[in-house]
Amino acid sequence: SxxxxxxxxxxxxxxxxxxxxxxxxxxxxxxxxxxxxxxxxxxxxxxxxxxxxxxxxxxxxxxxxxxxxxxxxxxxxxxxxxxxxxxxxxxxxxxxxxxxxxxxxxxxxxxxxxxxxxxxxxxxxxxxxxxxxxxxxxxxxxxxxxxxxxxxxxxxxxxxxxxxxxxxxxxxxxxxxxxxxxxxxxxxxxxxxxxxxxxxxxxxxxxxxxxxxxxxxxxxxxxxxxxxxxxxxxxxxxxxxxxxxxxxxxxxxxxxxxxxxxxxxxxxxxxxxxxxxxxxxxxxxxxxxxxxxxxxxxxxxxxxxxxxxxxxxxxxxxxxxxxxxxxxxxxxxxLDEMLSLRNGSVHNGSFNKDESLVFEKTGELIINGDLEQKIELEIAGTNGGNNIWIRWEPEVKKVVVDRGGDVRQVEWSPIGSRSWRLFLDASSLELFCGEGEVVFSTRFYPDGDLRVNSFSDQSLNVEAHKLRRSVP
Ligand code: FRU
Known part of the structure; x- marks a missing residue:
């Protein structure tokens, strides 16, 4: 036919x-x-x-x-x-x-x-x-x-x-x-x-x-x-x-x-x-x-x-x-299958003011901290370029992703888990808050490898992994 x-x-x-x-x-x-x-x-x-x-x-x-x-x-x-x-x-x-x-x-x-x-x-x-x-x-x-x-x-x-x-x-x-x-x-x-x-x-x-x-x-x-x-x-x-x-x-x-x-x-x-x-x-x-x-x-x-x-x-x-x-x-x-990308530990434990973690282009971080405190993380290139900020503002209960002053923010009241899971990949971040009730997908353009800096007077617990390549 x-x-x-x-x-x-x-x-x-x-x-x-x-x-x-x-x-x-x-x-x-x-x-x-x-x-x-x-x-x-x-x-x-x-x-x-x-x-x-x-x-x-x-x-x-x-x-x-x-x-x-x-x-x-x-x-x-x-x-x-x-x-x-x-x-x-x-x-x-x-x-x-x-x-x-x-x-x-x-x-x-x-x-x-x-x-x-x-x-x-x-x-x-x-x-x-x-x-x-x-x-x-x-x-x-x-x-x-x-x-x-x-x-x-x-x-x-x-x-x-x-x-x-x-x-x-x-x-x-x-x-x-x-x-x-x-x-x-x-x-x-x-x-x-x-x-x-x-x-x-x-x-x-x-x-x-x-x-x-x-x-x-x-x-x-x-x-x-x-x-x-x-x-x-x-x-x-x-x-x-x-x-x-x-x-x-x-x-x-x-x-x-x-x-x-x-x-x-x-x-x-x-x-x-x-x-x-x-x-x-x-x-x-x-x-x-x-x-x-x-x-x-x-x-x-x-x-x-x-x-x-x-x-x-x-x-x-x-x-x-x-x-x-x-x-x-x-x-x-x-997806659960994302766990199969983990390819070595970068950090596991407390992560406080003025500390930083370096990732060779890719990383996954699980971030826990008291949500009564202000949280502020900067992700920057080890050789400069564009940086980006992730914040938690406890007074207004908002998660903020600030790309050079171009801000995206939204209120978050955790329905279960109170952790953040952050995926970094050379020029991208994907931040999953709690059970995924608030998610941010943002590109940014740092030079070199990625450095995550802890800035404000905060005490966090971070588990961090390198991720392997999964695309040729
Ligand atoms: C959405 C879109 C679609 C269209 C395609 C063209 O981004 O505008 O509506 O089919 O892109 O590339």
Whole structure:
């Protein structure tokens, strides 16, 4: 049938791209490369895509432009992992033809891996772009073929133009997909469709929509069940900062509610909340891994400098985190497999005023201290460069991450554990407070190795480890 004919990619073009990547890699400056995060082999990366488990390995794709370290016509880069911690590069999975390969997701169908993504055509006439949904297939998890009948989903029900980032899943006899969109009067929304065969899609409902205060476009939607509730996770554009909230260019957050597969109605029960409070976190995608809901985010942000771009690359994916529902909020917790990265003790015991610890590019710290005291840690380069501060302000009960005066802060009342777990990787930090009720993901750019300095008159207990490389 027509459905089984795939457009095969140009083998020569694939080989040339692979050679270009191997060659260009040699001239990358390694100083800020991350050691246990998925990063682009060369060039630019943004959103995680196609997060899936296929033929015994986890697959993570990403928005990718290999030819420069700034955004360009989108490809899909590709990494695989046995355990969500050790990652290996695979050849570029998708390259643009006339369509750029924007964000999307993946799901296994029989013995095939199916990708559904947004094909974005640039046009000469207003609206100057056209976003429709494409399919690609693989029989081996390495080589991908675009479906000859693309696009499979060409228009929003009311003709509005923003229409991107399909996230597919299967429930009962149907495939479902949520797609990010915007109303004619510029309010973000998420559209829900279903299909029995992946090719013919039926519009079901607007799953969620901004009332005017939640941004003009909802990018990268995701929708899943967690502990009996349903979570609509998405990345709204255009929220105005409000106090400590919404300080990044765009946000990523979630609405908790209930959902019914008969009426397709999602009933929000808790207002939108940000998932992460750091400077660099956007465009998440989740995977159901044996009943655990794992999330990955783009460890960067739009419309900001990406200092590593002068080194020949830009962007990263956060470490994978497990999402858990606790009352009215989501927790983010590092996976147990992260323990396998520990590669030697750096310190174990008290850590007081004026002491410091040096890490060769990577480290994990478990920090305990009385929360009645002010806590203040500086992370700096052993040769200078950008430093960053982490603080606990006991009077206001806020955790603060201060990057050169650009502050992110949020109130924290521990629901269990009162420790902080801090992951450092050359030019990044990920701080998990308590059970993961408050998490910050932030990039910063120190020179040399990392030195953690204890400043204020505080007494802490710190267990610190070196971490091994898990990305080639
Ligand atoms: C989110 C996003 C998506 C789009 C992709 C393009 O960061 O803008 O909406 O598909 O990036 O690279």
């Amino acid at each position: 027509v459905h089984l004919k795939y457009l095969s990619e140009d083998e020569d073009a694939k080989r040339e791209l692979a050679e270009y990547i191997q060659e260009t890699k040699k001239s990358i400056n390694p100083r800020w490369r991350l050691h246990y995060h998925v990063i682009p082999p060369v060039g630019w990366m943004n959103d995680p895509n196609g997060f899936s488990y296929y033929k015994g390995e986890y697959h993570l794709f990403f928005q990718y432009y290999p030819y420069d370290s700034v955004w360009g016509p989108m490809h899909w880069g590709h990494s695989v992992s046995p355990n969500l911690v050790d990652w290996r590069e695979l050849p570029t999975a998708l390259a643009p033809d006339e369509e750029m390969c924007f964000s999307g997701s993946a799901l296994v169908d029989g013995d095939k891996l199916v990708l559904m993504y947004t094909g974005r055509l640039n046009t000469d006439t207003d609206p100057f772009y056209n976003e429709t949904q494409y399919l690609a297939f693989s029989d081996d998890g390495v080589n991908f073929y675009k479906y000859e009948g693309n696009p499979v989903l060409a228009r929003t029900p009311d003709g509005a133009y923003d229409f991107r980032d399909p996230k597919i899943w299967k429930y009962g006899d149907y495939w479902y997909v949520v797609i990010g969109s915007s109303t004619h009067d510029a309010r973000g929304r998420v559209l829900l469709y279903r299909s029995q065969n992946l090719y013919d899609w039926e519009f079901l409902t607007v799953l969620g929509e901004s009332n005017g205060e939640l941004g003009y476009m909802w990018e990268c939607p995701d929708f899943f069940e967690l502990d009996g509730k349903y979570i609509l996770l998405m990345s709204p554009q255009g929220l105005e900062p409000q106090g400590d909230r919404y300080k990044n260019t765009h946000q990523t957050g979630y609405i908790i509610g209930s959902f019914n597969y008969e009426t397709f109605e999602f009933v929000p029960e808790v207002d939108f909340q940000e998932l992460d409070f750091g400077h660099d976190f956007y465009a998440t995608q989740t995977l159901d891994a044996d009943g655990k809901r794992i999330v990955a985010g783009w460890f960067s942000m739009w419309e900001l400098p990406h200092p590593e771009d002068v080194d020949g690359w830009a962007g990263a994916i956060t470490i994978m985190r497990e999402l858990k529902l606790s009352g009215n909020r989501l927790l983010q917790q590092p």
